[in-house]
Amino acid sequence: DTGSAAAVPIDDVDIAYVTPVTIGTPPQTLQLDFDTGSSDLWVFSSHTPASQVRGQEIYSPNKSSTAKLLEGHTWSITYGDGSASRGNVYVDNFTVGGLSVAQQAVQTAQQVSSSFTSETNIDGLLGLGFSTLNTVSPKSQLTFFDNAKASLDSPVFTVDLKAQAAGTYDFGFIDKAKYTGEITYVPVNTNPGYWTFTSSGYAVGSGSFSSQSITGIADTGTSLVYLPTAIVTAYYRQVSGATNSRNYGGYVFPCSSALPTFTFGVGDARFTIPSSYISYSPIAPGSSTCFGGLQSSSGLGINIWGDVALKAAFVVFNGANPPTIGWAKK
Numbered sequence: 001d002t003g004s005a006a007a008v009p010i011d012d013v014d015i016a017y018v019t020p021v022t023i024g025t026p027p028q029t030l031q032l033d034f035d036t037g038s039s040d041l042w043v044f045s046s047h048t049p050a051s052q053v054r055g056q057e058i059y060s061p062n063k064s065s066t067a068k069l070l071e072g073h074t075w076s077i078t079y080g081d082g083s084a085s086r087g088n089v090y091v092d093n094f095t096v097g098g099l100s101v102a103q104q105a106v107q108t109a110q111q112v113s114s115s116f117t118s119e120t121n122i123d124g125l126l127g128l129g130f131s132t133l134n135t136v137s138p139k140s141q142l143t144f145f146d147n148a149k150a151s152l153d154s155p156v157f158t159v160d161l162k163a164q165a166a167g168t169y170d171f172g173f174i175d176k177a178k179y180t181g182e183i184t185y186v187p188v189n190t191n192p193g194y195w196t197f198t199s200s201g202y203a204v205g206s207g208s209f210s211s212q213s214i215t216g217i218a219d220t221g222t223s224l225v226y227l228p229t230a231i232v233t234a235y236y237r238q239v240s241g242a243t244n245s246r247n248y249g250g251y252v253f254p255c256s257s258a259l260p261t262f263t264f265g266v267g268d269a270r271f272t273i274p275s276s277y278i279s280y281s282p283i284a285p286g287s288s289t290c291f292g293g294l295q296s297s298s299g300l301g302i303n304i305w306g307d308v309a310l311k312a313a314f315v316v317f318n319g320a321n322p323p324t325i326g327w328a329k330k
């Protein structure tokens, strides 16, 4: 089997991407944020208080003839940005881009935090991290990818995110039309459950490449890139008027400032993030102060290669044993 579905930016700065999925019988279509940085599949539902729903599509298990409550199971998750959700669990038919799983655990939200309520274009998350991170209790559940893996032509999914355009999530195959040159594969550390790999270094603009190991996670569910402070300060030293603002919670700069590109290494390969991806967004609509797409990871305890970096590459998440991650130009 294989599957292929669109990854559509939800706003004009690519803060997140959503992908259509269908759940149950007859099929209910929701738009989910596919997140390689977590492993819960949760949805806005008929169990979500109306006060917390602001236009999101909901999954109603009682309207699905194939839904079954997973008795006595609950879940609760908190994300790196402080957002959170919790609820109960059903199993039901689940399809992504033509690829179906019969008894997928679908976690129905009974409570979502305000940032999810205000994210009106996201109807839930589909975790593509390792199933060890799943929060369902007393028995943790498998991700869609883990459930589908055995039936896939190849145990992989690929991520092709684009700036202000629809990209794709492919399952079970590697589409040669989506990348150029070779794919560089590097090892993945599955502890504690992220797609953790080690980058071989970085360069700021046309500067020299600094060979150093940067261990971090490939995270489709995070908008920006978060790297060690030394690297980030070296970058913004090249941006006139840049400051690390406590007020705005990170590096900001005059939107008119020229930004260098940022290059990162994967093995011998080099990937360059265009300046336009790093001039992420005005701090408020119409402001002449811009927030950077590259920020310090010092407060996170982990380096994150989020959408700003993933947009610059075609990435293969290889779920073989042992798992690896592959990066190619496009």
Ligand SMILES: COc1ccc(CN)cc1O
Pocket (backbone or CB within 6 Å): 016, 033, 035, 037, 038, 079, 080, 081, 083, 115, 116, 119, 122, 125, 221, 222
């Ligand atoms: C509030 O919105 C989100 C919070 C957390 C994640 C997962 N990194 C994805 C989101 O779209």
